[in-house]
Amino acid sequence: MTEHFHSVILEEDKCIGCTNCIKRCPTEAIRVKRGKAKIIKERCIDCGECIRICPQHAKNSISDSLESIHNFKYKVALPAPTLLGQFDINTKPIKILSALKALGFDDVYEVSRGADIVSNYTRELLKITSKLPLISSSCPVIVRLIQIRFPSLIDNIVPIESPMEVAAMLAREKSIQKTGLSPSDIGIFFISPCPAKISSVKNPLGNNHSHVDGVISIKSVYPYVQKNLKKNIKDESSEFYDSGKAIGWARAGGETYSLDIENYLCVDGIENVIKILDEIENGQLEGIEFVECLACINGCVGGSLTVENPFIARNRIRKLSQQYMKNKEIQLNKTLKDFMLKEKIHPKNVRKLDDNIMEAMKKMEKIDQIYELLPDLDCGACGSPSCRALAEDIVLGYSDLDDCMILFRDKVKNLLFKKNNIIKDEEV
Numbered sequence: 074m075t076e077h078f079h080s081v082i083l084e085e086d087k088c089i090g091c092t093n094c095i096k097r098c099p100t101e102a103i104r105v106k107r108g109k110a111k112i113i114k115e116r117c118i119d120c121g122e123c124i125r126i127c128p129q130h131a132k133n134s135i136s137d138s139l140e141s142i143h144n145f146k147y148k149v150a151l152p153a154p155t156l157l158g159q160f161d162i163n164t165k166p167i168k169i170l171s172a173l174k175a176l177g178f179d180d181v182y183e184v185s186r187g188a189d190i191v192s193n194y195t196r197e198l199l200k201i202t203s204k205l206p207l208i209s210s211s212c213p214v215i216v217r218l219i220q221i222r223f224p225s226l227i228d229n230i231v232p233i234e235s236p237m238e239v240a241a242m243l244a245r246e247k248s249i250q251k252t253g254l255s256p257s258d259i260g261i262f263f264i265s266p267c268p269a270k271i272s273s274v275k276n277p278l279g280n281n282h283s284h285v286d287g288v289i290s291i292k293s294v295y296p297y298v299q300k301n302l303k304k305n306i307k308d309e310s311s312e313f314y315d316s317g318k319a320i321g322w323a324r325a326g327g328e329t330y331s332l333d334i335e336n337y338l339c340v341d342g343i344e345n346v347i348k349i350l351d352e353i354e355n356g357q358l359e360g361i362e363f364v365e366c367l368a369c370i371n372g373c374v375g376g377s378l379t380v381e382n383p384f385i386a387r388n389r390i391r392k393l394s395q396q397y398m399k400n401k402e403i404q405l406n407k408t409l410k411d412f413m414l415k416e417k418i419h420p421k422n423v424r425k426l427d428d429n430i431m432e433a434m435k436k437m438e439k440i441d442q443i444y445e446l447l448p449d450l451d452c453g454a455c456g457s458p459s460c461r462a463l464a465e466d467i468v469l470g471y472s473d474l475d476d477c478m479i480l481f482r483d484k485v486k487n488l489l490f491k492k493n494n495i496i497k498d499e500e501v
Contacts, residue, residue: 145260187240224420266376279414
């Protein structure tokens with residue numbers, strides 16, 4: 074089995090072992106040992122929360138370089154609508170797209186085109202499904218979070234390709250018709266606001282391959298696009314897809330607004346999402362048809378690979394969405410089936426203690442016993458995110474009881490007390 078690719082990485086030389094990251098990781102994928110953080114790859118969902126929270130900037134993201142586009146004869150940029158929110162509201166979208174194209178791309182095909190298609194087919198799905206509420210599949214962090222922490226909700230995930238994948242599929246078809254080149258000669262490059270999209274291209278869920286050939290971060294292209302904007306490039310041959318509803322997908326609530334339904338929820342921020350998924354799993358949400366879950370606060374504009382303040386960017390997207398609010402007619406010789414996921418998403422058990430069920434039960438019992446000894450403070454000083462996690466780490470051989478600062482302090486106090494009593498006895 075090929076090892077899962079992760080975009081989020083640790084730059085160990087910058088890490089000071091401060092434990093900020095272990096407290097914010099939604100899947101408890103980080104430990105701090107010997108003064109350095111360590112990412113447990115099996116648990117990481119590439120949400121980028123550690124990138125955002127690390128005061129030392131020791132967490133980073135791997136993406137493709139701009140130079141990598143030249144490995145293809147025909148290069149297509151696939152910008153997320155989030156890109157438009159990174160620039161001044163007075164900068165026309167067509168100018169931004171032209172400045173992006175001038176970086177060496179032969180064409181630009183916006184992800185917002187895919188967003189309108191996904192909205193259209195999600196509305197169809199809502200009419201025929203009995204599995205409610207449907208949970209948006211547009212954010213790969215949420216899909217992987219459900220796979221790891223809420224496997225009972227996998228069947229609630231919208232089984233439709235993400236707007237990125239839909240746009241990439243259509244961009245390739247358009248490029249083949251336009252150039253006559255073979256599919257392998259055409260490079261489709263997504264311009265991403267977050268590391269999770271990078272990982273989803275390398276390790277797609279619901280399909281055995283991605284329609285995207287490479288992912289370049291918004292952060293890395295931004296200065297070059299900005300430079301081209303200052304040059305006032307005249308080439309505006311890129312066609313701007315002026316759908317306000319599709320552009321609105323870049324901010325929290327944009328997807329649900331595009332569906333034109335009443336009984337929905339929009340939740341942004343990974344901690345808030347976990348609370349809502351808990352309630353859905355426990356059957357506490359009634360009458361809700363659709364839930365838009367976004368790992369980043371404010372939605373994709375809050376991605377860790379963007380440059381603009383997410384609140385400012387969200388406001389710009391709102392204004393652009395209103396400015397271009399029109400109903401776009403989608404003419405496709407395709408059906409819902411063409412955009413459905415081809416493979417079932419399976420649960421991922423990252424808390425497996427042992428292959429042997431009897432041994433696993435023994436380890437679970439031992440974890441419970443050790444947990445009873447711990448102070449239940451969840452302070453993180455031991456390098457594990459919680460006392461429960463430390464108990465698991467001890468049983469799995471990654472830690473020991475002395476890693477708990479509270480127990481270690483009490484142990485030292487007891488040793489000193491005994492030593493003092495021995496000294497006193499000897500003096501007597």
